[in-house]
Amino acid sequence: MRENLINIRERVRLAAFRAGRDPQTIKIIAVTKRVDVPRIMEAVAAGVTDLGENRVQELSAKVDKIPSSLHWHLIGHLQTNKVKHVLGKVELIHSLDSWNLAVELDRQAARMEIIPRVLVQVNVSGEETKYGINPGEAYDFITELKNLGHIKVEGLMTIAPFVDNPQEARPFFRELRLLSRELNEKISGVELKHLSMGMTNDYEVAVEEGSDMLRLGTAIFGARIDQ
Ligand SMILES: *Cc1c(COP(=O)(O)O)cnc(C)c1O
DSSP: OOHHHHHHHHHHHHHHHTTTOOOOOOOOEETTOOHHHHHHHHHHHTTHHHHHSHHHHHHHHHTTOOTTSSSEEOOOOOGGGGGTTTTTOOOEEEEEEOOHHHHHHHHHHHTTOOEEEEEEOOOOTTTSEEEBBBBBGHHHHHHHHOOOOOOEEEEEOOOOOOSGGGGGGHHHHHHHHHHHHHHHHHSOOOOOOOOOOOOOOTTHHHHHHHSSEEESSSHOOOOOOOO
């Protein structure tokens, strides 16, 4: 695992240099789904500071067993009835994907007197199996979010289609970056500063296209048994 991380950091560094970017600005989030606590702690010992879960139940089961100095990210679809299990526990929600969820987050956050940080998940590829708002809806969606006082939108997230050649993911990453730039220009009072994109299969391309948050599971922990 230590070697995996050294290898990843080197690849990130090289990809960043290819794109004329500072590698220090790129965060590696270790995706811990179906990884047990001892192995997570091994990754922490190897320098991981940010952890990502895509399911609330797994997140809840792990949060109390991991030192609170670590930063959790929710990276998967969040059902409105599970919002209360997430607020106050994660540093960033990457998967705001509907207006209903935004309203519920805002409502619960107001009660708790917190302002959670969120990314809007965009379904750039248009695949039906994927969550996320359509790129064409992003302007209206984020403009409306400004009316909710207890959510802070800080960027966009996407999941590229799974392709054999990671270069094929590039147009989707590029589209997210361009969308983010356009929205920053058009919508005042919102600063989209983060792009959460890039997984094991395609993270170097994602870095070249401007990602500053990589969500890496397999590259760090090895292959999972996906159900
Ligand atoms: C599982 C998962 C990842 C990590 O996938 P790997 O291919 O193992 O790196 C990243 N993002 C999301 C949303 C995931 O569910």
